Amino acid sequence: MPIWILEPVADPDDPRWQGRPRFDRVVVRAPTAAYARVVAQPLDTPDKVPEFGEQDPRTGSGFKDEKLYRVIPDTGSDHPGEGAFAILESTPASGG
Numbered sequence: 001m002p003i004w005i006l007e008p009v010a011d012p013d014d015p016r017w018q019g020r021p022r023f024d025r026v027v028v029r030a031p032t033a034a035y036a037r038v039v040a041q042p043l044d045t046p047d048k049v050p051e052f053g054e055q056d057p058r059t060g061s062g063f064k065d066e067k068l069y070r071v072i073p074d075t076g077s078d079h080p081g082e083g084a085f086a087i088l089e090s091t092p093a094s095g096g
Helices: 033-043
Strands: 003-008 023-029 069-073 086-092
Touching: 003 033, 023 033, 033 069, 033 086
Parallel strands: none
Antiparallel strands: 003 023, 003 069, 023 086
């Protein structure tokens, strides 16, 4: 299964971050680039489940926003391609 790298493309001051945690690099094992975004979502998704009427689409994962993160194949990965979908590495951004 392919290994993918998610990297931020937006400036740290970009309002799209909406106060979400930022990561300099996230490495995941997933079948496609789109699914790599899904696998990474638990890293920046709030633990609190919104109550009815509190749903806000901006509180979802920033990994699904192509203007915040890009996904590139990790062609020289040290991680094995065999195994389940997984977050293999995550490096929080300095300062948030």
